[in-house]
Amino acid sequence: MNNRRLVRRLKIAAIGIAAVAVFGLVVMGLWNWLVPAVVHGPAITFWQALGLLILSKILLSGFHGRSHGPHWRRRAIERWERMTPEEREKFRQGWAARCGRPANPTPEPHPAGE
Numbered sequence: 001m002n003n004r005r006l007v008r009r010l011k012i013a014a015i016g017i018a019a020v021a022v023f024g025l026v027v028m029g030l031w032n033w034l035v036p037a038v039v040h041g042p043a044i045t046f047w048q049a050l051g052l053l054i055l056s057k058i059l060l061s062g063f064h065g066r067s068h069g070p071h072w073r074r075r076a077i078e079r080w081e082r083m084t085p086e087e088r089e090k091f092r093q094g095w096a097a098r099c100g101r102p103a104n105p106t107p108e109p110h111p112a113g114e
Contacts, residue, residue, distance in 0.1 A: 024050040 028049035035041040044052070083091065 020050070020053075023053055027053055 024046055028044060028046050031049060031052070032043045036043055080088070
C-alpha cells in the first residue's frame with residue numbers, strides 16, 4: 001500500500017516538474033519571438049523565463065495559498081441569504097447603476113409594421 005502512494009507521489013512530482021519546464025519553455029519562446037522584434041529587447045534563457053514566471057506569480061497573485069480563494073463567495077452567499085427582499089432589490093439596483101444599465105429593464109414596444 002505504501003509503495004503505491006510513493007509511486008503516485010513520484011508521478012505527481014514528475015508531472016509537476018514537466019509542467020514547470022513546459023511553461024518555462026513557452027514563456028522563453030514567446031519572449032524571444034516577440035520582445036526582440038517588437039521593442040528590440042534582449043533574448044532570455046530558460047532560467048530567466050522561469051524567473052519571470054515566478055515573479056509574475058508573486059506580483060499578480062501574491063503569497064497567499066489556496067485557502068484564501070473561495071471564502072469571499074461563501075460570505076457573500078451567507079450575506080445574500082440574510083437580506084430581506086427589499087434589501088436584495090436595493091442591492092440589485094445599486095449594482096445595475098454601477099454597470100450603467102437600468103435595474104429593471106422594460107422592453108420598448110415595437111412599432112407595428114416593422
